[in-house]
Amino acid sequence: MNDPILQVIDLQKRFPVYGPWGRLRKPKYFINAVDHVFFNLFEGETYGLVGESGSGKTTTGRTILGLNNSDGGQVIYQGVDLMSLEPREFKQYRRDMQLVFQDPYSSLNPRKRVGALLEEPLIIHKIGNQKERQEKVFETLDIVGLQPEHYFRFPHEFSGGQRQRIGLARALIINPNIVVCDEPVSALDVSIQAQILNLLMKLQKELKLTMIFITHDISVVRHISNRIGVMYLGNIVEEALTDDLFLKPLHPYTKALFSAVPDFLKDPNQKSRKILKGEIPSNAMQITGCPFHHRCPQATDFCVAEKPVMREIEPQHFVACHYV
Amino acid sequence: METIKQKENINEIRNRLLNQQRKLQRRKILSNRSLLIGALILLAMVLIAVLAPFIAPYSPSDMNVPNRLMPPSAQHLLGTDEFGRDLLTRVMYGARVSMFVGLAVSILSSVFGLIIGLYASYFKTLDHILMRISDGLIAIPGILLAIALMAALGGSIWNVVIALTVVFTPSIARVVRSSAVVIREQAYIEAVYMQGAGHFRILWGNIAPNVLSPLLIQATFIFASAILSEAALSFLGAGIPAPEPSWGNILQASKLVINKAWWVAVFPGVMLILSVLSLNLLGDGLRDYFDPHISARNK
Structure with missing residues (x-):
């Protein structure tokens, strides 16, 4: 591999x-x-x-x-x-490296229009001039399935699913790996x-x-x-x-x-x-x-005494348990 | 490409949306009675202050001793004071002082309070230093502190502004800091940090816009307090020096003649009450305007 x-x-x-x-x-x-x-x-x-x-x-x-x-x-x-x-x-x-947040309601700044919200990462990383950035924002809106008119809206005008799309767009706009x-x-x-x-x-x-x-x-x-x-x-x-x-x-x-x-x-x-x-x-x-010995049905004294290490039981299948 | 075709009418879409949002805002303002009344009275006060040199019937320093302490009449709508000066004119010119001091103090203390509050909310050590200083200033009664500062600086309108700015900045800084501390912990601030934004962008680009509404509300109340404090300082003889009219020193002069001439005390007092009332109404109205819960209920 x-x-x-x-x-x-x-x-x-x-x-x-x-x-x-x-x-x-x-x-x-x-x-x-x-x-x-x-x-x-x-x-x-x-x-x-x-x-x-x-x-x-x-x-x-x-x-x-x-x-x-x-x-x-x-x-x-x-x-x-x-x-x-x-x-x-x-x-x-x-x-x-970018993060998509769990809560789409608290992760978008309520005082910013979607356009400004999505443009911010581009400005931070000094990508393109104003026109190119705007173009990129429209392109990304399209990619995540939002309309161009959403550019001018505030986050509170969106539903949860749409907000998560905005969060996704914000993470993807600078082409992270x-x-x-x-x-x-x-x-x-x-x-x-x-x-x-x-x-x-x-x-x-x-x-x-x-x-x-x-x-x-x-x-x-x-x-x-x-x-x-x-x-x-x-x-x-x-x-x-x-x-x-x-x-x-x-x-x-x-x-x-x-x-x-x-x-x-x-x-x-x-x-x-x-x-x-x-x-x-x-x-x-x-x-x-073993971290699981408190609740494990198969736990023995050995499990309490020694922490199991990850072992490759089958190709690409790793388990941390003494008894597998 | 599709996006290019969409871009042609993007301005159209934008204008339509902005119009829609503006219309909603207008409706929200018009349905907010205390905001409207407060703003109207305040506007009248500001107009009087700005236009005083053009609309005042006399000069504020014209003395007419034979006509001293005349009751309100057609010639002197609000009567005359103990030197025979026209009271209407003096009250109008007094509005100039009050409005200028109020506006200057609320703007200056908002600017300093915003800077201090924002940085205090963001940097721990700075927070301890700045907030202990402001606690110290808050601990001294405002009017006493202002009198002490005026005694040191000497009486003039700019010194009144400086003294009152020192008095009111800590309370604005407190308000800004307490909202900024809450906002700093929001996920959207973490999001811009995660994208690699620096302190400046986080503070001014993302936290500051979110503390502006509490700041604006507080600033209108500071405006009212500054007008009252200026009047109090002038009344005590520590504010605007005598020949120049201010509501405070007109009231002080009226004290000696109040038994013979009630109008000298009443009219500047009424103006003072009206301006403070209008600002408090405006502040309450703004609070309702910015509060999403209240506007939802009204719909």
């Missing part, structure tokens, strides 16, 4: 929690939101990151984009470790979700984008991704091509996650579902051993 376009190596991010003294004293403890994440991103693919709330998938995406600083690890892009860059040096790489989609459809209703997903897939093919697609929705991720990484408590526990993963989930957490999706055609009484016991443990404490 060819070289990855983006390599994420041992990425860590923890958030400090302060006591009653606030920032005057040292933090009481840390929340380990991203805890040793590794993955590679290959050109032209869609890499899905799935996991339940609090598993660190959004934080992973934001840290890669430099929206919060990391606490260890590397993100290698074009031979450069992005995490070691100063904000000023990071700027030139921002052109290649990598687009991180942070739950881009979870704020939309189901019929609009399908429209936006199909648009995303069409654009990816046409513009040869590489995407990281972050979601908690199993059916969405299955529809759109080539490869999937399953996250649990800040770790990727299983990674495989989409078809392999759905055909043969190996990690006990992946199995439980998939079985949580109701399928009334195959199993009308929902008897074969494996329901996990307990809650996701707090990631405030330092977890020893």
Whole structure:
């Protein structure tokens, strides 16, 4: 296989929690939101990151984009470790990496007309003169399926789906290589979700984008991704091509996650579902051993003692479990 | 190409949309009664102030001692003061002082308040320094601070403007900072940061337009407060020096003759009340105008 376009190596991010003294004293403890994440991103693919709330998938995406600083690890892009860059040096790489936000309502400036909103990234990166920029804006509006007259409208005049198209246009207008989609459809209703997903897939093919697609929705991720990484408590526990993963989930957490999706055609009484016991443990404490040992039906003392590493069980199918 | 064909009528579309938006705005303004009344009274005040040299029947310094303390009559519509000067003329010229001080103070303190508030909201260390200074200034009663500054600077109209700007800037800075802190955390600010925008673009291009409406509302109230404070300063003898008419020093002079000549006290007082009332109405109207919840309810 060819070289990855983006390599994420041992990425860590923890958030400090302060006591009653606030920032005057040292933090009481840390929340380990991203805890040793590794993955590679290959050109032209869609890499899905799935996991339940609090598993660190959004934080992973934001840290890669430099929206919060990391606490260890590397993100290698074009031979450069992005995490070691100063904000000023990071700027030139921002052109290649864009984010599509989750909430289309709060991510568009209410005081700007759509035209000005879309032109801003072009001005920031000093692309073209005024006329060329305007042309590019109209072109991009067309690409994402909006009308030229929308150029002069304010964001509040649009529906959620249209707003997400604007958000998409804003991310695509400077021709990025990598687009991180942070739950881009979870704020939309189901019929609009399908429209936006199909648009995303069409654009990816046409513009040869590489995407990281972050979601908690199993059916969405299955529809759109080539490869999937399953996250649990800040770790990727299983990674495989989409078809392999759905055909043969190996990690006990992946199995439980998939079985949580109701399928009334195959199993009308929902008897074969494996329901996990307990809650996701707090990631405030330092977890020893396998992050999943608290809830795993197959856990043994060995799982508590030693953290499993990712092993390639089948070609391109990696699992972090001692008993697979 | 299709986009080129679309571009031909893009101006047409643009004009149609802008007209539509303008029409909506006009309807919104016309249905807002306090905004309308406030603006009308204020407009009248400003017109009086601007046109005073042309419409005033006498000169403000013309003394006519035999006619001193005349009650309102056809010759002197609002009567005369203790030196026989025409009160209508003096009240009109007083409006000049009040409107100038109010406008200058609200503009200057808005500009400084906007700069201070924006930078304080964005840079942590600067925030602590600037906000402690402004807390200190707010802690001193405004009128006392203004009197102290006037005592140091000496009485003149520009010094009144400077003193009142110092008094009112901290409260504007507070308002701007508190809205800017909220807006800084919005996802759309994060979006422009993610695209690689610098501090200047984020602050002035994206945060500032969103704090303008609370700023404008606050500025109209500052306008009213500045008019009142100027009158108070002049009344106390720390503002505009005597021969030049201002509502404050007319009121001060009226104090000695109030038993014989009520009109000298009443008319500048009424003007003061009207101008402050109009500004407060205007401010309330603007608040309704900018508040999306209220306008939705009215529809």
